[in-house]
Amino acid sequence: MTGFRRDGKYAAMAGHDINYLAVSGALGLLGRENEKPHPPWNIFADFAGGGAVLFQGVLLAVIARQTSGRGQVVEANMVDGSSYLATFPRMALKTPLGDKGRGNNLLDGGCPWYDTYETADAKYMAVGALEPQFFVALIKGLGLSGQGWEEKRADVARWPAFRHLIADTFRGKTRAEWEAVFDGTDACCTPVLEYPELESQPGREGDQRPVVTLRETPCLAVKQGAALINAAQYGQGSGIAGDGYVGQPLSPGSGGEGVLRDWVGWQSGREYEVKGGGLVLKDGETSKL
Structure with a gap:
């Protein structure tokens, strides 16, 4: 595993997640219009483009061993891994879906109904009402039905005005009040939860569990005591001190x-x-x- 490519111009240089993202092209996709590119912690290059991609390589080598009978060296770098993860937006740069520049496209914050909005208590709601039927449910929940936005939504020239309207509307209620409006609907509108909330409020969607469910051979449990409920879903074993919210560094x-x-x-x-x-x-x- 390397950060930069072993055969590239940066091979002998030190770097971190932000640098690998930068030279891969992925960082240039992240951020608002007229703002500088914004690094997403170190989850993109280090853990996803690096660790997860390398692990995929190990699994591919294990599969290949079944036919060849031999092991092999598995090599990965965070530049190529990050570029691979950015395949969809990278290809979209050549299509109307992503050719309008950073922060101006459907899925990068340019579209008013695919964005986050502040509520009256300085918290946020996330909106992803892409399909027409979901958009109708969003407009209904916001109390904006009958104003013609259902027909006008494809008019990009109207997006700034519509964004201001949605923003002003969301600031009229607290996040909990908006949750009460949209929970159980198909408006694709959910609260932006933070980890301290997930840690202290049982029943929230983000309680810590194994990353995948293996029905026949469950992973180890993350949350203490959860495996007693359903080992296939929550994992097996007694769980880990801290329930997945406290690190155990080595x-x-x-x-x-x-x-x-x-x-x-x-x-x-x-x-x-x-x-x-x-x-x-x-x-x-x-x-x-």
Whole structure:
């Protein structure tokens, strides 16, 4: 795993998530019109374009091993990974869906009914009413039916005025009041929740669970006690202290040998040796998966 490409002009340079996004082209897609590009924490390049893409590569190599009988080196970098994740907006640059510049398109904040709006209590609602029937439900919930917006919504020239109208309307009620209006409807209008709320308000959609559900071989539970309800959905085991909201950092070298022993049965001195703080395979020539 590398940040920049190993064969590119930046190969010998230090970098971070924002730099990998920048040279991949993905960062240039993120942000409002007439504002500078905005980095999305380090979830795009580091964790998605890097870690998740590398993991996909490992899985592909495992599948390939079933026919070849051999392992192989899996290589990934965060520039190519980020560009891959941005495939849809990158291709949309060549179509009416995304050719209007950053912040002016349907899905990047340019469209009034695909955006976030502040409420009376300084919180936010998210709107994604793309299809006509969802748009009708949104207009009804906002109390704006009968004003012709259903027919005018495709007129881009009217978008600024419509955006101001929607913004003023949302500021007329608290987020909880808007939730009461839109919950159970097809308006594609939901609250913008924050993690402290999810942590302190049981029943919210974002309670921490395993990232995927494996019905036959459930993942480990994240939230303590949740597995007792439904292991297939919430995971198996007793859960993790902090219910997924408290980090459990490891120092370099901490737990690595135990994971190799428990997961794949490897032992130091047999399959690998510890050198310079790292684990080196004893054969020194080919990797094992």
